[in-house]
Amino acid sequence: MxxxxxxxxxxxxxxxxxxxxxxxxxxxxxxxxxxxxxxxxxxxxxxxxxxxxxxxxxxxxxxxxxxxxxxxxxxxxxxxxxxxxxxxxxxxxxxxxxxxxxxxxxxxxxxxxxxxxxxxxxxxxxxxxxxxxxxxxxxxxxxxxxxxxxxxxxxxxxxxxxxxxxxxxxxxxxxxxxxxxxxxxxxxxxxxxxxxxxxxxxxxxxxxxxxxxxxxxxxxxxxxxxxxxxxxxxxxxxxxxxxxxxxxRTLSARLKRHEESALALAKWLGKRGEVKRVIHPAQKSCPGYAHWKRDFTGSSGLFGAVLKPVPLPALKAFFNALKLFGIGFSWGGFESLCVHVHPEEHRSAAPWTEEGPVLRFHAGLEDLDDLKNDLEGAFTAMAIAQK
Ligand SMILES: Cc1ncc(COP(=O)(O)O)c(C=O)c1O
CATH class of the missing domain: 3.40.640.10 (Type I PLP-dependent aspartate aminotransferase-like (Major domain))
Incomplete structure (x- = not known):
């Protein structure tokens, strides 16, 4: 089966x-x-x-x-x-x-x-x-x-x-x-x-x-x-x-939708001027992409993005403007999430050297255009806070 x-x-x-x-x-x-x-x-x-x-x-x-x-x-x-x-x-x-x-x-x-x-x-x-x-x-x-x-x-x-x-x-x-x-x-x-x-x-x-x-x-x-x-x-x-x-029972249906939305959001974020790089296992730029290609049959809804360095008040404005992406730990539920994470604090063998903030996104099952609009609004709030 x-x-x-x-x-x-x-x-x-x-x-x-x-x-x-x-x-x-x-x-x-x-x-x-x-x-x-x-x-x-x-x-x-x-x-x-x-x-x-x-x-x-x-x-x-x-x-x-x-x-x-x-x-x-x-x-x-x-x-x-x-x-x-x-x-x-x-x-x-x-x-x-x-x-x-x-x-x-x-x-x-x-x-x-x-x-x-x-x-x-x-x-x-x-x-x-x-x-x-x-x-x-x-x-x-x-x-x-x-x-x-x-x-x-x-x-x-x-x-x-x-x-x-x-x-x-x-x-x-x-x-x-x-x-x-x-x-x-x-x-x-x-x-x-x-x-x-x-x-x-x-x-x-x-x-x-x-x-x-x-x-x-x-x-x-x-x-x-x-x-x-x-x-x-x-x-x-x-x-x-x-x-x-x-x-x-609904894992495969949900995962396929998480996959589709995460890939679309990762692509969209990759084109944003505020983003230095997206880290999504199914994108060639992801470290270990060749292993993903060989060993995985698809990708789920969780991925990251490194922003260009931005002052904390502007980052706060980004988060505070989010309406659909919840600010919360965990992932894998039906809802979209976004958190600011700190890999540099949890490494010893392979230090994390990126200067800009790392955001971790979970693409939920909401409408994709609504999710993009939510992020667009958050980036606008971030830009206003930097003026
Ligand atoms: C990769 C990974 N493993 C394990 C856990 C722990 O799971 P739980 O929150 O059920 O203890 C988490 C939770 O975020 C996780 O992301």
Whole structure:
């Protein structure tokens, strides 16, 4: 089956008896077993609310199909999905290599938290190739963590090369695949051991729930992820699993529209005098574009633009004039967003040297002309503030 069919059918009951289209929300702490044999069976499947109910299993199955993995487990947020996936493979004395362009809280988890427990952490240039990674690998390297494209700066990584270097050095490759929604990129097919998503973004898709997904390539990896989440006491509300599964059903339709609008806005912004450069993975000028072209089947709604240097009051005027683009964190919902981001504060291996402000745009599902008009109005306000 193709992805568009999988996301509609996966995780749904196919019994002959009448049933709702969507699997219902099953909330539980205690699960009751009618007989001892049922109890024994439950130990292997569904036995306690924290480990998930039929609602969670339905979403997990659907994501496994989409990512092309062995098994998926849910986490209460995208951040915890990233962190638990790393924790599943490291202990005191081990070493983690993480992309310099990672989502900052993931970066901080490695830098500030893992190091307290005797885990060594090094950052690598997001454009690193196989030899670069091989040179950074140590005998104790257990995890290479990638995020492609990178948060804020959108470098597209060479995932097959990273997988090769990681595996030759005895480490696993974990990829934050949030930007593609699991739809435009398949890290597991490219060699990754684990593909993680903030399902909060495109999967849930409506800016109203937080959830993470961790998809393992193999049974061995899946066991490690399962025990990490279990031992962390991780729990996902059934209502959130339901919302994410409902969101997933329209993922392909939404993503295609996000893609179209983001590409059009990126092109439009690229022609503006105020913009120094646009950073969109599907544009040739994007660092790592060749990897996007080879490994992705499309592009989502999130991209960036570096403005020519502008005084802060004028930048504030730009933001304050926006009517459709919301000023807010996160992305992947149906609405357009714009934030001023600061990559220079979150880099060590490959410093960010642009002088002008970096704006991150999320192209939502609003009418494209209305979105352009909104930006036009904001640029006008910026120009007036500079007079
Ligand atoms: C690339 C990426 N990964 C992970 C996360 C964390 O997701 P959550 O907000 O669900 O914890 C985010 C959130 O912005 C993100 O952008």
């Amino acid at each position: 193709k992805d568009d069919t999988k996301i509609i059918t996966a995780g749904r009951a196919h019994g002959r008896r009448a049933h709702p289209v969507n699997p219902p929300v099953v909330r539980a702490s205690t699960i009751l077993f009618p007989t001892y044999d049922d109890y024994l069976e439950g130990v292997r499947t569904i036995n306690y609310g924290r480990l998930g109910t039929a609602t969670h299993r339905a979403l997990e199955q659907a994501i496994t199909g989409l990512e092309g993995g062995f098994e998926t487990r849910l986490a209460p947020s995208g951040l915890q999905a990233c962190n638990a996936a790393i924790l599943a493979f490291v202990g005191a004395g081990d070493h983690v290599l993480i992309t310099d362009a990672a989502y900052d809280p993931t970066r901080k988890f490695c830098e500030k938290f893992l190091t307290r427990f005797g885990v060594e952490v090094d950052f690598y240039d997001p454009l690193a190739g196989k030899d670069d990674i091989a040179a950074l690998m140590k005998p104790n390297t257990k995890v290479v963590f990638a995020e492609s494209p990178g948060s804020l700066t959108f470098e597209v990584q060479d995932l097959p090369a990273l997988a090769q270097a990681a595996h030759e050095g005895g480490a696993v490759l974990i990829v934050d695949n949030t930007w593609s929604g699991g739809y435009f990129c398949k890290p597991i097919a490219l060699g990754a051991d684990v593909s993680v998503q903030a399902g909060t973004k495109y999967i849930a898709g409506h800016a109203d729930c937080l959830i993470g997904t961790i998809t393992s390539a193999s049974e061995e990896t899946a066991k490690k992820i399962y025990y990490a989440l279990l031992q962390l006491g991780s729990n996902v509300a059934a209502d959130d699993a339901y919302l994410a599964l409902r969101g997933l």
